Amino acid sequence: MFDVTQSLSNLKGIGPKRKTVLLEHGISTYYELLTYFPRRYLDRNFTKDIILKQGDVVTLLGSIVDSYIVHGKKSRLLVGFRTLNNERINLVFFRGVNFFQKLFAIDKKVVVSGKLEYFRGYQILHPEYEFLSDADDPEDSIHAGRIIPLYPSTEALKEDGLDSKGLRKLIHQVLEAGTISENLPSKFIKKRKLLGRDEAFRNIHFPDTMETVQIARKRFAYEEFYYFQRLLLYKQRERQKVKRLLWPLPKSPSRTNLEKNLPFELTEDQKSAVTTILSKTNSDSPSAFLLQGDVGSGKTITALLVGLHYIDNHIQVVFLAPTEILARQHYQTIYKFMGNMPFLGIELLLGGENKKTRAEKLSRIKTGESNIIIGTHSLLQEDVIFSDLGLVVIDEQHKFGVDQRETIRAKGKNPDILAMTATPIPRTLCLTLYGDLTLVNIKTKPKGRKPIDTRWYKEDRRAGVYNSIRKYVSSGRQCYIVYPLVEESEKVDLESCTVAYENLRTTVFPDLKIGLLHGKMKSVEKESVMEKFKSGEIQILVTTTVVEVGVDVPNATILVVEHAERFGISQLHQLRGRVGRSDLESFCILMTGDSISEEGRDRLEALVASNDGYYLAEKDLAIRGPGELLGVKQSGLPEFKIADLVVDRELLDEAKEDASSIPLDDPNEVSELRIRFSEGKFLFAN
Ligand code: ADP
Numbered sequence: 001m002f003d004v005t006q007s008l009s010n011l012k013g014i015g016p017k018r019k020t021v022l023l024e025h026g027i028s029t030y031y032e033l034l035t036y037f038p039r040r041y042l043d044r045n046f047t048k049d050i051i052l053k054q055g056d057v058v059t060l061l062g063s064i065v066d067s068y069i070v071h072g073k074k075s076r077l078l079v080g081f082r083t084l085n086n087e088r089i090n091l092v093f094f095r096g097v098n099f100f101q102k103l104f105a106i107d108k109k110v111v112v113s114g115k116l117e118y119f120r121g122y123q124i125l126h127p128e129y130e131f132l133s134d135a136d137d138p139e140d141s142i143h144a145g146r147i148i149p150l151y152p153s154t155e156a157l158k159e160d161g162l163d164s165k166g167l168r169k170l171i172h173q174v175l176e177a178g179t180i181s182e183n184l185p186s187k188f189i190k191k192r193k194l195l196g197r198d199e200a201f202r203n204i205h206f207p208d209t210m211e212t213v214q215i216a217r218k219r220f221a222y223e224e225f226y227y228f229q230r231l232l233l234y235k236q237r238e239r240q241k242v243k244r245l246l247w248p249l250p251k252s253p254s255r256t257n258l259e260k261n262l263p264f265e266l267t268e269d270q271k272s273a274v275t276t277i278l279s280k281t282n283s284d285s286p287s288a289f290l291l292q293g294d295v296g297s298g299k300t301i302t303a304l305l306v307g308l309h310y311i312d313n314h315i316q317v318v319f320l321a322p323t324e325i326l327a328r329q330h331y332q333t334i335y336k337f338m339g340n341m342p343f344l345g346i347e348l349l350l351g352g353e354n355k356k357t358r359a360e361k362l363s364r365i366k367t368g369e370s371n372i373i374i375g376t377h378s379l380l381q382e383d384v385i386f387s388d389l390g391l392v393v394i395d396e397q398h399k400f401g402v403d404q405r406e407t408i409r410a411k412g413k414n415p416d417i418l419a420m421t422a423t424p425i426p427r428t429l430c431l432t433l434y435g436d437l438t439l440v441n442i443k444t445k446p447k448g449r450k451p452i453d454t455r456w457y458k459e460d461r462r463a464g465v466y467n468s469i470r471k472y473v474s475s476g477r478q479c480y481i482v483y484p485l486v487e488e489s490e491k492v493d494l495e496s497c498t499v500a501y502e503n504l505r506t507t508v509f510p511d512l513k514i515g516l517l518h519g520k521m522k523s524v525e526k527e528s529v530m531e532k533f534k535s536g537e538i539q540i541l542v543t544t545t546v547v548e549v550g551v552d553v554p555n556a557t558i559l560v561v562e563h564a565e566r567f568g569i570s571q572l573h574q575l576r577g578r579v580g581r582s583d584l585e586s587f588c589i590l591m592t593g594d595s596i597s598e599e600g601r602d603r604l605e606a607l608v609a610s611n612d613g614y615y616l617a618e619k620d621l622a623i624r625g626p627g628e629l630l631g632v633k634q635s636g637l638p639e640f641k642i643a644d645l646v647v648d649r650e651l652l653d654e655a656k657e658d659a660s661s662i663p664l665d666d667p668n669e670v671s672e673l674r675i676r677f678s679e680g681k682f683l684f685a686n
């Protein structure tokens with residue numbers, strides 16, 4: 001046994017220079033080195049028989065046959081590499097041309113890996129590489145004649161001799177130091193047939209077969225999930241120590257009144273969501289909910305009905321929305337719903353308001369005169385002080401970061417949290433991210449909603465698309481035409497949106513009323529355009545992704561998305577949710593150019609085939625992976641080293657079951673959790 005937390009200084013070959021560079025890569029202890037897992041393995045037997053296929057990520061052994069620089073607009077280096085199968089592959093370098101030409105000397109034996117592409121023959125762009133000694137060094141059995149682990153390295157590490165091979169030597173040394181102790185309860189190891197920790201480390205770094213790699217991998221994935229679930233348990237326990245200070249009324253006259261006057265019948269799911277949420281608000285400690293419901297399922301009214309139980313007890317409710325347009329819409333919706341009731345003190349707080357107005361609003365919020373406060377990020381500012389904030393509703397919560405959610409929570413008196421999302425989060429992700437929130441689902445949509453007819457068209461159909469728009473708009477419907485806008489190319493994107501608007505206004509539909517709406521417009525302009533669109537005065541709204549979430553204009557039934565290939569599945573589904581918000585038949589037209597990547601094709605076809613947000617989210621997760629799917633970097637998603645939320649779903653379920661079956665009372669474990677996840681702060685909002 002040896003202490004895995006000891007410093008690397010105890011290893012041979014670690015001087016101050018290497019120590020520093022390793023530290024810069026987050027490696028300072030034996031443990032951190034042991035969990036610096038191989039990215040790939042080189043299995044020599046496998047390499048000989050490999051069938052090369054374009055698009056595959058390959059690891060190949062071979063030697064350098066030639067190299068030359070191709071001069072052009074941008075010079076590039078082509079290094080000829082020949083595999084054991086006598087297949088020629090060009091290694092292509094755009095950067096460091098001279099450096100790499102020297103490095104890849106003729107006849108050198110090298111292992112390269114990367115994605116195989118085809119361009120006048122096979123090629124790999126900027127491959128990862130590792131040079132082998134000329135004769136396979138028989139003394140150095142960790143580098144030859146077996147399955148060899150390849151470690152990710154960087155230029156900085158390589159400079160200090162810590163290329164894949166150097167790292168391998170270090171890790172081998174650590175494994176030689178002794179046995180690594182187990183950290184999982186033995187009963188779970190038995191039950192789940194997991195590999196012991198010591199053996200798992202040995203097998204993941206120096207496996208005998210590729211099967212053993214998988215078995216070792218499984219153990220570490222389980223371990224990560226297990227400790228993550230224990231962390232959630234710990235957070236839950238800490239949260240239960242927080243005392244509820246504000247109690248919503250079990251019976252709310254305002255709610256009864258509102259329900260009586262609603263212009264529609266609530267769906268069963270809406271009703272049961274309200275009941276479920278309220279049933280937890282009589283507990284001694286505040287609760288946190290995640291209300292999930294596909295676009296258009298009616299979450300706003302659900303949250304409002306819950307909120308009235310607080311308001312009737314003079315407790316403040318805040319609605320946080322990601323965009324001004326959405327905040328304003330919530331304000332109007334709520335105002336309209338509450339219209340026939342005594343004034344309840346509804347406040348709208350946006351950024352960029354004049355000082356005096358803001359000061360007046362802030363004062364009403366502070367004294368408690370305002371009961372429902374709706375707003376954007378401007379609610380997060382320090383000058384916003386509540387008198388008795390007891391419920392925080394966060395709309396489109398995936399648009400906010402963990403710390404923002406925490407900021408607004410901290411302004412309340414231990415408030416309940418109701419986070420809402422229309423991006424259905426695949427179940428696995430949900431368990432991971434929000435494992436400590438109470439999940440409430442609205443599965444069904446209001447009666448009478450028809451599925452949205454989604455089509456994918458290329459340029460040759462544009463005239464037809466414009467004809468259809470004209471036809472529907474003339475019969476009284478309205479239409480959105482959406483242009484992509486991403487931060488990196490914001491200026492160009494905005495320009496193409498405005499140019500298109502001018503063209504549509506003057507040339508294509510000179511007889512129709514067209515409006516332009518984008519995020520860079522002044523607040524009052526945005527408001528007036530949105531107002532005109534809502535009232536039907538504007539018939540076609542040319543816009544950017546500012547309308548992506550939440551916007552509700554039921555009479556709009558056609559949505560055209562330009563450059564649809566530039567959007568992700570979930571984003572397109574959200575956008576599509578702008579139509580189909582009444583019992584009118586609706587259309588979503590996805591326009592693209594002619595050449596679309598295979599992945600883009602998959603996405604568009606998925607949207608055409610399905611209207612089911614949950615199905616599409618699973619699809620999105622499979623195509624893009626969890627980080628991309630959630631969009632926001634600071635989404636609070638833990639970074640697992642090995643575990644994969646897509647591949648290891650079942651393992652997550654098992655780890656969850658196990659982790660919640662034994663008490664959390666060992667102080668050592670609690671402190672381990674604190675170290676593993678440097679957290680403590682985000683008890684609710686995560
Ligand atoms: P989302 O869940 O996407 O936030 P909204 O709350 O904006 O959806 O509701 C979408 C539209 O459906 C709104 O116009 C809303 O007034 C309406 N709505 C909500 N519940 C019902 C219902 N039970 N029956 C009919 N229309 C409803």
Ligand code: MG
Binds near residue numbers: 299300395422550
């Ligand atoms: Mg909404």
